[in-house]
Amino acid sequence: MKSLLAEHNKLAIAAEQIEILQHGQPGGFALVPFQQKLEETGLYPLNPTNIETFQVNVGKMCNQVCKHCHVDAGPDRKEIMTKETMQQCLEALKNNPSLKTVDLTGGAPEMNPDFRWFAEEIKKLNRHIIVRCNLTIILANKKYHNLPQFYKQHNIEVVSSLPFYTQDRTDRQRGNGVFEDSIKALQMLNEIGYGKDGTGLILNLVFNPAGAFLPPSQHALEIEYKHALMEKYGIGFNNLYAITNLPISRFLDYLLQTGNYEKYMEKLVDAYNPIAAQNVMCRNTISVGWDGSLYDCDFNQMLELKLACSSNHISQFNIESLNKRNIVIGQHCYGCTAGAGSSCGGAVT
Amino acid sequence: MNSYYNADDLKKFGKVSDFQKNLGDKFFAYYGDVFKDSELTAREKSLIALAVAHAVQCPYCIDAYSSDAFEKGWSEAQMMEAVHVACAIRGGASLVHGVQMMNKVKEIAM
Numbered sequence: 001m002k003s004l005l006a007e008h009n010k011l012a013i014a015a016e017q018i019e020i021l022q023h024g025q026p027g028g029f030a031l032v033p034f035q036q037k038l039e040e041t042g043l044y045p046l047n048p049t050n051i052e053t054f055q056v057n058v059g060k061m062c063n064q065v066c067k068h069c070h071v072d073a074g075p076d077r078k079e080i081m082t083k084e085t086m087q088q089c090l091e092a093l094k095n096n097p098s099l100k101t102v103d104l105t106g107g108a109p110e111m112n113p114d115f116r117w118f119a120e121e122i123k124k125l126n127r128h129i130i131v132r133c134n135l136t137i138i139l140a141n142k143k144y145h146n147l148p149q150f151y152k153q154h155n156i157e158v159v160s161s162l163p164f165y166t167q168d169r170t171d172r173q174r175g176n177g178v179f180e181d182s183i184k185a186l187q188m189l190n191e192i193g194y195g196k197d198g199t200g201l202i203l204n205l206v207f208n209p210a211g212a213f214l215p216p217s218q219h220a221l222e223i224e225y226k227h228a229l230m231e232k233y234g235i236g237f238n239n240l241y242a243i244t245n246l247p248i249s250r251f252l253d254y255l256l257q258t259g260n261y262e263k264y265m266e267k268l269v270d271a272y273n274p275i276a277a278q279n280v281m282c283r284n285t286i287s288v289g290w291d292g293s294l295y296d297c298d299f300n301q302m303l304e305l306k307l308a309c310s311s312n313h314i315s316q317f318n319i320e321s322l323n324k325r326n327i328v329i330g331q332h333c334y335g336c337t338a339g340a341g342s343s344c345g346g347a348v349t
Numbered sequence: 350m351n352s353y354y355n356a357d358d359l360k361k362f363g364k365v366s367d368f369q370k371n372l373g374d375k376f377f378a379y380y381g382d383v384f385k386d387s388e389l390t391a392r393e394k395s396l397i398a399l400a401v402a403h404a405v406q407c408p409y410c411i412d413a414y415s416s417d418a419f420e421k422g423w424s425e426a427q428m429m430e431a432v433h434v435a436c437a438i439r440g441g442a443s444l445v446h447g448v449q450m451m452n453k454v455k456e457i458a459m
């Protein structure tokens with residue numbers, strides 16, 4: 001499997017995705033605009049509460065090519081954050097102590113050659129770091145084998161996708177052999193204390209549906225995951241985050257290719273939950289792109305929907321104006337407001 | 350109406366209360382309670398519902414609980430085994446009446 005970009009798929013272009021999301025397919029039905037839903041529930045315009053999470057996408061390069069990836073990441077993607085941009089991120093962190101958590105994502109963030117330096121510099125600023133580690137990167141190359149020790153040394157919270165506790169569903173979504181390698185990587189993390197009570201080393205897993213449906217109850221699923229992974233593989237972890245697949249990039253392509261697009265969108269719209277809408281992550285997060293551009297969230301970043309604010313690049317980071325902006329919305333936002341809601345930290349209700 | 354079954358009608362299930370609100374409301378409240386986590390989990394109940402849906406051959410129920418059971422994490426093989434359970438019980442229900450047939454034949458045969 002290749003990225004949409006490598007396949008010259010028209011959905012590699014953000015504007016093409018937005019066109020489908022806004023106007024549907026030819027002959028298809030018209031969706032209620034997300035803005036209208038927010039208006040009906042008294043939430044428009046959507047504004048930030050208080051920005052606390054600084055999410056940095058350090059590049060689109062990845063060792064995996066997952067079917068649902070909203071980044072369209074893969075080994076062929078060369079967009080990588082430079083050290084200069086990282087330095088600008090550090091400057092923004094230094095000047096804004098209210099940014100308590102730095103969430104490092106990608107691609108596989110560890111593939112950025114300056115990843116470890118960047119993480120160490122962030123720790124010097126005494127910030128909590130979350131790394132979105134795809135697990136298989138730890139086994140992908142000898143130079144990554146000591147990542148668990150690196151994470152431990154800097155007390156970095158690890159958040160890892162494991163779409164299911166069985167091989168078939170995981171490999172269907174993330175590629176052949178991913179489940180087996182993920183299990184090995186989880187065992188390596190457990191061995192040094194991650195996911196174990198009393199160590200303070202946090203290991204959270206992420207479930208996302210392997211198909212055109214919404215996640216089931218996060219709480220019930222966490223119990224099943226814990227039971228299944230412990231019984232079969234002796235693996236422990238802290239929390240499970242159930243995340244909804246947003247209809248963008250490769251997941252949008254999957255929905256269109258399989259004829260599931262309209263039903264899935266209908267499902268998201270029907271499941272609109274105003275309480276989830278109140279708690280969406282874009283209200284307390286700023287997302288930094290690999291080139292330093294600022295976005296309301298990682299999804300807006302992939303759709304190239306820049307901030308509606310004069311401070312829309314890391315070089316002009318200004319938290320006062322960012323806190324006053326209106327958040328840019330679109331039809332894809334239904335993905336974060338459906339059912340129990342969805343964020344990078346799982347359900348929001 | 351040109352078909353006895355229409356997939357879109359599943360979404361209208363709740364509308365049955367329009368003609369008889371009191372009983373409809375009671376049914377849906379009961380239905381909601383039945384499928385909550387309790388002595389059995391909602392996940393286990395979903396698989397039972399899938400098997401029963403096949404036993405009663407209700408296309409709406411099969412549609413609903415095929416999605417629900419898969420969404421709740423049951424694998425294709427587990428779901429098919431549940432259908433086989435329904436099939437075995439239905440088949441067995443016919444076959445066990447063979448004993449009744451045998452009894453009758455033995456009663457009248459020389």
